[in-house]
Amino acid sequence: MSTGRRSFLKALGLTGLTLAAGKEKVYGSEAKSDTEFYGVLYDSTRCVGCQTCEVSCAEANGQTPPEDTPEAGKVRKTTDKYRTVINAVQTENGEVYVKTQCMHCNEPACAAACLTQAMHKTHEGAVIWRGNKCMGCRYCMVSCPFDMPKFEYHSYNPKIEKCTMCNDRTQKGEKPACVANCPADALMYGSRRELIKEARKRIIENPGVYVDHIYGEHEAGGTGWLYLSAVPFEKLGMKTNIQSKSYPELTKGFLYSVPTIFILWPAILLGIREGTKDNNKNDQENGQD
Amino acid sequence: MDRTDITIARDNDGKNIIQFILKELKPKGKWLTPFNIISLPVMLAGLVIIVVRFWKGLGSVTNLTQEVPWGLWIGFDVVTGVAFAGGAYVLTFMVYILNMKKYNSIVRVTVLNGFLAYVFYAGALLLDLGRPWNVINPIIGNSFGVSSVLFLVAWHFLLYMIAQLIEFSPAVAEWLGARRARKILSGMTVAAVIFGITLSTLHQSGLGALYLMAKEKIHPLWYSEFIPIQFFVSSIFAGLSMVIFEGSITHKVFSDQIPEKHHSEHDSIIIGLSKICSVAMFAYFFLQIVTFVHGKRWAYINSPMGYWYLTEIIGFVIFPMVLFYYSYTRNKVLVARIAAIVTMLGIIINRLNVTVIGFKWDEAVRYVPSAMEFIVTLTVIFAEIWIFRWIITRMPVLRESPSWAKDQH
Ligand code: SF4
Ligand code: SF4
Numbered sequence: 001m002s003t004g005r006r007s008f009l010k011a012l013g014l015t016g017l018t019l020a021a022g023k024e025k026v027y028g029s030e031a032k033s034d035t036e037f038y039g040v041l042y043d044s045t046r047c048v049g050c051q052t053c054e055v056s057c058a059e060a061n062g063q064t065p066p067e068d069t070p071e072a073g074k075v076r077k078t079t080d081k082y083r084t085v086i087n088a089v090q091t092e093n094g095e096v097y098v099k100t101q102c103m104h105c106n107e108p109a110c111a112a113a114c115l116t117q118a119m120h121k122t123h124e125g126a127v128i129w130r131g132n133k134c135m136g137c138r139y140c141m142v143s144c145p146f147d148m149p150k151f152e153y154h155s156y157n158p159k160i161e162k163c164t165m166c167n168d169r170t171q172k173g174e175k176p177a178c179v180a181n182c183p184a185d186a187l188m189y190g191s192r193r194e195l196i197k198e199a200r201k202r203i204i205e206n207p208g209v210y211v212d213h214i215y216g217e218h219e220a221g222g223t224g225w226l227y228l229s230a231v232p233f234e235k236l237g238m239k240t241n242i243q244s245k246s247y248p249e250l251t252k253g254f255l256y257s258v259p260t261i262f263i264l265w266p267a268i269l270l271g272i273r274e275g276t277k278d279n280n281k282n283d284q285e286n287g288q289d
Numbered sequence: 290m291d292r293t294d295i296t297i298a299r300d301n302d303g304k305n306i307i308q309f310i311l312k313e314l315k316p317k318g319k320w321l322t323p324f325n326i327i328s329l330p331v332m333l334a335g336l337v338i339i340v341v342r343f344w345k346g347l348g349s350v351t352n353l354t355q356e357v358p359w360g361l362w363i364g365f366d367v368v369t370g371v372a373f374a375g376g377a378y379v380l381t382f383m384v385y386i387l388n389m390k391k392y393n394s395i396v397r398v399t400v401l402n403g404f405l406a407y408v409f410y411a412g413a414l415l416l417d418l419g420r421p422w423n424v425i426n427p428i429i430g431n432s433f434g435v436s437s438v439l440f441l442v443a444w445h446f447l448l449y450m451i452a453q454l455i456e457f458s459p460a461v462a463e464w465l466g467a468r469r470a471r472k473i474l475s476g477m478t479v480a481a482v483i484f485g486i487t488l489s490t491l492h493q494s495g496l497g498a499l500y501l502m503a504k505e506k507i508h509p510l511w512y513s514e515f516i517p518i519q520f521f522v523s524s525i526f527a528g529l530s531m532v533i534f535e536g537s538i539t540h541k542v543f544s545d546q547i548p549e550k551h552h553s554e555h556d557s558i559i560i561g562l563s564k565i566c567s568v569a570m571f572a573y574f575f576l577q578i579v580t581f582v583h584g585k586r587w588a589y590i591n592s593p594m595g596y597w598y599l600t601e602i603i604g605f606v607i608f609p610m611v612l613f614y615y616s617y618t619r620n621k622v623l624v625a626r627i628a629a630i631v632t633m634l635g636i637i638i639n640r641l642n643v644t645v646i647g648f649k650w651d652e653a654v655r656y657v658p659s660a661m662e663f664i665v666t667l668t669v670i671f672a673e674i675w676i677f678r679w680i681i682t683r684m685p686v687l688r689e690s691p692s693w694a695k696d697q698h
């Protein structure tokens with residue numbers, strides 16, 4: 001069945017006219033079964049905080065280059081103008097750096113939330129935004145556990161801004177701009193499987209250097225971006241209350257119950273109506289006697 | 290039937306429909322009423338703000354942030370407004386499914402109110418859309434985001450508005466004197482009612498399900514996997530409280546429209562509704578307790594948010610529940626009215642706690658709605674009341690149907 005047709009049937013199922021969609025997975029991506037997602041491994045122990053990634057990101061996406069620099073004690077955030085930022089954090093190991101951008105979740109909350117499929121997980125693993133579909137409802141922002149989609153609040157034609165893992169570059173076989181330009185080799189582009197293998201190797205081969213955790217391996221059901229760090233991730237200011245189940249999982253139960261209710265409810269309601277009708281008739285007849 | 294008692298409105302009886310509509314379009318009654326004097330300037334200001342909003346972007350009139358992308362317009366207008374509109378599905382359930390004939394006289398006005406609430410409050414959603422020209426994408430075309438709760442809610446809003454329009458349409462036909470149309474349309478009522486109740490069950494809970502993915506963003510005292518069912522159960526007494534409240538006002542303001550026998554019935558209707566409210570509120574309270582225990586919420590109680598939670602539950606659930614119980618056991622209509630108002634305040638508080646107050650409660654910079662957001666919200670409410678008044682003073686909503694319509698059954 002073609003995708004168009006299938007999603008139309010799913011649409012009917014959700015608005016409750018058929019059960020056809022009941023057993024299908026209702027996630028935001030068709031690429032779900034594809035385990036060879038691509039991603040990026042970010043090693044914060046190698047990062048020198050030079051902001052080359054920020055500059056090359058702005059260049060690649062036609063945005064303004066950064067105006068401030070990472071400073072310990074100050075939190076810089078991605079905005080509708082900056083898709084990635086580097087922050088500096090003071091720790092017992094001295095100043096360390098941490099990069100922020102969309103995590104490109106395996107099962108993205110933003111794409112599951114999007115009612116127009118404007119947020120979309122490609123087969124290669126990038127989560128992209130498609131302006132010709134988006135209606136600007138910002139439900140993706142409400143749902144993303146990392147608060148990554150940003151909205152242009154001061155435009156009459158606002159876009160949703162976030163990292164696209166340079167989807168147009170990777171389609172041409174190039175690496176994402178930040179990865180290609182990092183002078184410290186802190187970023188590595190590859191398939192998620194390879195990246196996890198590489199991250200494990202680094203943890204094992206350098207005893208005592210890394211905390212024994214690959215951030216993103218399980219967070220939010222697994223993310224395309226993977227992080228290595230020498231200090232616990234909460235010290236880096238990263239969200240550590242992220243669940244390990246995927247976020248679309250949270251609405252699955254509700255969505256699955258919809259077709260059932262749509263079949264059962266009308267039948268039950270009709271039944272009750274017929275039942276109470278008889279009662280009333282009897283009442284009236286008895287009353288008239 | 291002799292209808293000389295009705296001075297304001299009269300249905301079309303055999304005249305040319307176009308001429309009749311043109312005549313009816315003209316304003317009726319006094320202009321300088323207190324309501325007009327207050328609402329007109331607000332609505333004008335609101336219109337200006339809406340123009341600015343589409344010209345300069347949402348950020349120029351709202352205080353929304355990147356972390357709190359949904360504010361008053363969604364949390365109050367849409368989420369709370371739709372809960373209040375729940376009276377229509379509850380009442381049609383009682384009258385058409387349970388055959389509780391007693392409530393027949395208020396069905397029309399409640400359905401009208403529900404319909405207008407959806408048109409205006411759900412319509413307020415359009416003001417909040419950044420790219421509203423793409424709003425048809427989830428309805429037509431190949432952009433079905435079927436895994437989205439918002440997709441479901443949007444579709445249900447649309448379908449439910451159609452269902453309510455069908456439920457209300459016989460009144461329009463009677464007004465226009467369209468006898469054949471009325472016969473066909475009223476034949477569709479029961480189907481529309483059954484469809485409408487089903488849709489309501491799903492999207493009332495769906496509004497809660499919208500927030501399920503915002504798991505860490507909502508204060509744990511308000512987030513739980515039970516939000517959808519809590520929203521559904523509370524929409525029952527939210528809607529009925531609105532019916533009591535609105536009924537008490539319309540019976541004063543439009544008393545000349547209402548036949549004598551309905552005036553006397555109204556008190557017993559209110560008492561009946563307050564009984565249902567108290568039962569539904571008890572079920573809701575029980576749900577809250579289950580959620581509280583299940584979510585191990587003791588840990589959060591001894592904090593400002595905890596006290597606020599207790600205020601909501603004790604002051605705005607238990608207290609009005611007791612008032613409702615008292616009003617129907619002692620037959621006290623005034624108490625029922627007070628209970629309805631307290632309940633409505635409680636619903637506003639609860640919906641805002643989930644959507645605004647408890648949302649990103651730990652963020653350094655909190656979202657507080659701007660004055661302009663409040664003015665637009667008021668504009669939406671006033672506009673709805675204007676249209677409501679226009680219809681009430683023309684169509685047979687409160688007053689009785691023309692005699693030919695009664696013979697049609
Ligand atoms: S981090 Fe947020 S925006 Fe990025 S893919 Fe995950 S859910 Fe979507
Ligand atoms: S704002 Fe756009 S991308 Fe985000 S959920 Fe809404 S339609 Fe989808």
